[in-house]
Amino acid sequence: MNAPMNFNPAPFAARRARLAEQIRAAGGGVAIIPTSPERPRNRDSDYPYRHDSYFHYLTGFTEPDAVLVLCASEAETKSILFCRAKHEEREIWDGFRFGPVAAGERIGADEAWPNEELAERLPSLLGDQPALWYALGHDTAWDARIMEALNTVRANARSGVSAPAEIRDVRVALDEMRLFKDSTEIATMRRAAEITAAAHRRAMQATRPGRFEYEIEAELLHEFRRNGSQYPAYTSIVAGGANACVLHYISNDQPLRAGELLLIDAGCELDSYAADISRTFPVNGRFEGAARDVYALVLSAQKAAIAACRIGNNFNTPHDTAVQILAQGMLDLKLLSGSLDEVIESNAFRRFYMHRTSHWLGMDVHDCGEYKRAGQWRNLEPGMVLTIEPGCYIRPAEDIPEAFWNIGIRIEDDVLITANGPDVLTSAAPKCIKDIEACMAGTAG
Numbered sequence: 001m002n003a004p005m006n007f008n009p010a011p012f013a014a015r016r017a018r019l020a021e022q023i024r025a026a027g028g029g030v031a032i033i034p035t036s037p038e039r040p041r042n043r044d045s046d047y048p049y050r051h052d053s054y055f056h057y058l059t060g061f062t063e064p065d066a067v068l069v070l071c072a073s074e075a076e077t078k079s080i081l082f083c084r085a086k087h088e089e090r091e092i093w094d095g096f097r098f099g100p101v102a103a104g105e106r107i108g109a110d111e112a113w114p115n116e117e118l119a120e121r122l123p124s125l126l127g128d129q130p131a132l133w134y135a136l137g138h139d140t141a142w143d144a145r146i147m148e149a150l151n152t153v154r155a156n157a158r159s160g161v162s163a164p165a166e167i168r169d170v171r172v173a174l175d176e177m178r179l180f181k182d183s184t185e186i187a188t189m190r191r192a193a194e195i196t197a198a199a200h201r202r203a204m205q206a207t208r209p210g211r212f213e214y215e216i217e218a219e220l221l222h223e224f225r226r227n228g229s230q231y232p233a234y235t236s237i238v239a240g241g242a243n244a245c246v247l248h249y250i251s252n253d254q255p256l257r258a259g260e261l262l263l264i265d266a267g268c269e270l271d272s273y274a275a276d277i278s279r280t281f282p283v284n285g286r287f288e289g290a291a292r293d294v295y296a297l298v299l300s301a302q303k304a305a306i307a308a309c310r311i312g313n314n315f316n317t318p319h320d321t322a323v324q325i326l327a328q329g330m331l332d333l334k335l336l337s338g339s340l341d342e343v344i345e346s347n348a349f350r351r352f353y354m355h356r357t358s359h360w361l362g363m364d365v366h367d368c369g370e371y372k373r374a375g376q377w378r379n380l381e382p383g384m385v386l387t388i389e390p391g392c393y394i395r396p397a398e399d400i401p402e403a404f405w406n407i408g409i410r411i412e413d414d415v416l417i418t419a420n421g422p423d424v425l426t427s428a429a430p431k432c433i434k435d436i437e438a439c440m441a442g443t444a445g
């Protein structure tokens, strides 16, 4: 059995070097970053395995039962990998595993050991380190292992060894690094976005009255997987008619009807990076009546919010921009009454637009990274990737004309901030009315 191919360790090594630099600048120490455990689903079946994002960010290694120990002192930086040992029988049953020698070479570690040796080696790795950089509280089993190792070091105090005086959350440093995507990450995110856009086009072409939501979900998954995506980045939302007004609808088990809209929020994960696209379109392929009016409103808000994704603006500017346009549109459509300032000030618009416009996007669909600093929204800077996803959701109510009932619309793109303005990674998914209608009719150019 062969090892997986096409692996470039350089970006991962560069990230380890950057983290080590920060640890050294703070006085030196050791970082411990474990990957995720396998999780049982039922009896002897596990959930599909997904590595830990932080561990992957620093190693590119995808096997379970692995941990990175990064030592960063004035004298040296050392990456030590612990992972599963080679095991002839288990590899017959479960597949290839690298083993420490090949895994260490692959990721460019300075040392690599079978994870059976971790408990024995950990105390000496922690001894005389000024600080431990570790995500305390993330995984209780790991916390227990770390505490045991620290206590072993403390028990040896009379031999002159000291335990770290400080435990710092390594995620604070890593979150800030992950917020700014490097060129390798951007290339992967661009490809994840392209695959996801193709899946949305496929879904549009497969939609017609009488089909079930799960049939359209299957088209999305087919397109993700056939392009090499390992799994969806989150559970796909395929919501026809009234279901579109349930923001996190995932049952996906209802039939689609002419005269209703279909809202799809789905994105693939490719090589650890998420795409996140929402599109909304008519089941019968033609935008008509109130649905057309509300769609045009959400689209204009979304385009204006994307245009606001520029240096000089902050994370909240696209949201404010979208809210201004949506609230004015709700007044124009007579869904709300009063002045624009009043409906924004009172949050009356939130009856129909109750979520925010953006989140960071990266290895995790709701990616890490601070949104505010010292109480102020962060400025947008090159390398950040965020979603722009305004919507409008109108539930049946006596004070709302029936023509608007059950219209639920969200339009979501993924935007890379660049010095030259917004770079919409997901632009290959149609969103203008005529482009969607042409795609659904199979006449798109």
Ligand code: GLY
Pocket: 234, 265, 266, 276, 359, 365, 389, 412
């Ligand atoms: N798909 C999750 C979100 O749009 O935030």
Ligand code: MN
Pocket: 276, 359, 387, 389, 412
């Ligand atoms: Mn999103």
Ligand code: MN
Pocket: 265, 266, 276, 277, 278, 389, 412
């Ligand atoms: Mn989404």
